[in-house]
Amino acid sequence: MKKTLKSIPFSVTLKYTQLAQEMQSKGMDVIRLTAGEPDFDTPHEVSLSAKLAIDEGFTKYTPASGIPELRKGISELLKTKYHLDYAPSQIIVTNGGKQALFQSLYAITNPSDEIIVLTPDWVSYVPQIEMCGCQAVLVETDADNDFQPNILQIAEKVTERTRGIIINSPNNPTGTVYTGQTLEKIAELALEKDLWVISDEIYANLVYDGTHVSIGSLGKIIEKTITINGFSKSHAMTGWRCGYVAAPEAIAKEIGKMQSHLSSNINSITQKAALKALLVDTEYMKEAFEKRRAIVSEALDNIGIDYCHPAGAFYFFMDFNWVKDAYQSDDDLTMDLIQNYSLAMVPGSAFHKPWYMRLSYASSEEELKKAMSILQDFKNRH
Numbered sequence: 001m002k003k004t005l006k007s008i009p010f011s012v013t014l015k016y017t018q019l020a021q022e023m024q025s026k027g028m029d030v031i032r033l034t035a036g037e038p039d040f041d042t043p044h045e046v047s048l049s050a051k052l053a054i055d056e057g058f059t060k061y062t063p064a065s066g067i068p069e070l071r072k073g074i075s076e077l078l079k080t081k082y083h084l085d086y087a088p089s090q091i092i093v094t095n096g097g098k099q100a101l102f103q104s105l106y107a108i109t110n111p112s113d114e115i116i117v118l119t120p121d122w123v124s125y126v127p128q129i130e131m132c133g134c135q136a137v138l139v140e141t142d143a144d145n146d147f148q149p150n151i152l153q154i155a156e157k158v159t160e161r162t163r164g165i166i167i168n169s170p171n172n173p174t175g176t177v178y179t180g181q182t183l184e185k186i187a188e189l190a191l192e193k194d195l196w197v198i199s200d201e202i203y204a205n206l207v208y209d210g211t212h213v214s215i216g217s218l219g220k221i222i223e224k225t226i227t228i229n230g231f232s233k234s235h236a237m238t239g240w241r242c243g244y245v246a247a248p249e250a251i252a253k254e255i256g257k258m259q260s261h262l263s264s265n266i267n268s269i270t271q272k273a274a275l276k277a278l279l280v281d282t283e284y285m286k287e288a289f290e291k292r293r294a295i296v297s298e299a300l301d302n303i304g305i306d307y308c309h310p311a312g313a314f315y316f317f318m319d320f321n322w323v324k325d326a327y328q329s330d331d332d333l334t335m336d337l338i339q340n341y342s343l344a345m346v347p348g349s350a351f352h353k354p355w356y357m358r359l360s361y362a363s364s365e366e367e368l369k370k371a372m373s374i375l376q377d378f379k380n381r382h
Helices: 012-025 044-055 068-082 096-108 125-131 151-156 180-193 219-224 249-262 268-277 283-303 321-326 330-341 365-381
Strands: 091-094 114-119 135-140 162-168 196-200 225-230 243-246 315-319 356-360
Touching: 012 330, 044 268, 068 091, 068 243, 068 268, 091 096, 091 249, 096 125, 096 196, 096 225, 096 243, 096 249, 114 125, 125 135, 135 151, 151 180, 162 180, 180 196, 180 219, 196 219, 219 225, 243 249, 283 315, 283 365, 321 330, 330 356, 330 365
Parallel strands: 114 135, 114 162, 162 196, 196 225
Antiparallel strands: 091 243, 225 243, 315 356
């Protein structure tokens, strides 16, 4: 067995999601607010385009990096919506954002390189870095500053082995949207130290307060920026597995070459669905998420649980330090909430921030109101 895999844990998000699903399959009433998965159906016209692709026999291999029309469409989307200047040849269509991230990390690193990760961080960043034989260097962000990165703290962690930095805005798990000023400082540091920036922008279209800024739009940093996005969150297409990388030409070629050996190409039918998705307006999903955000925010304020106000994505990151004396770990807290209160969430330790809890509000208003009632009961008991 590969040594690096022995030390890598299973995804904590999926762990608690699957536990809740197992309980539900046994007839237990569990409110599952774990996975970052929109509860909407994939838009009907997107699904129809996939069916049409099957009927027309579009079921063969495609170019490894994606069908040309989809790469062109993504290039145009990035340019018009996010002011990112990537040519179609710089786009690689991948099996979800996870593959996009891993292939990007693998392409820019050599064993023993370091990648800076800002915490709280998505659960797969560090494991993927370690699977590349590299070391993740964690830089903590502060709740008192709404988890905006501190450039001085980042600069202190840069060594001669540092190869790059991963940024994620809007952020999972906090919902923080990085300011333009923050991103400009990160860009300046990256250019000064010749670092790659991997910008995970999977929630870019879900910003409620302020405006999303893609770091690659800030001048010369585009030459050192690898942008990752996809259709899972924006179009409720998690199971379709369609993400993409936008990168400088030389890196894009390496990622495309790697993909030709790993998976040949992504599902041909999914690519046709994604092509249609580029033309489908999903503003109604964003409006629903924003309404749900307001419901949860008001309830948490009334209950008296502190949280980071989410400017984007669809998560609340709540401070549960007030109950830490009652449990050995926030994992025990999570299990208590699932088993005795029928509420499934993800512990902050999964994101390198113990004694916080992540709640996904990508669920119905009814479910969210039930969850808030449970949290009120939990608070009353503690």
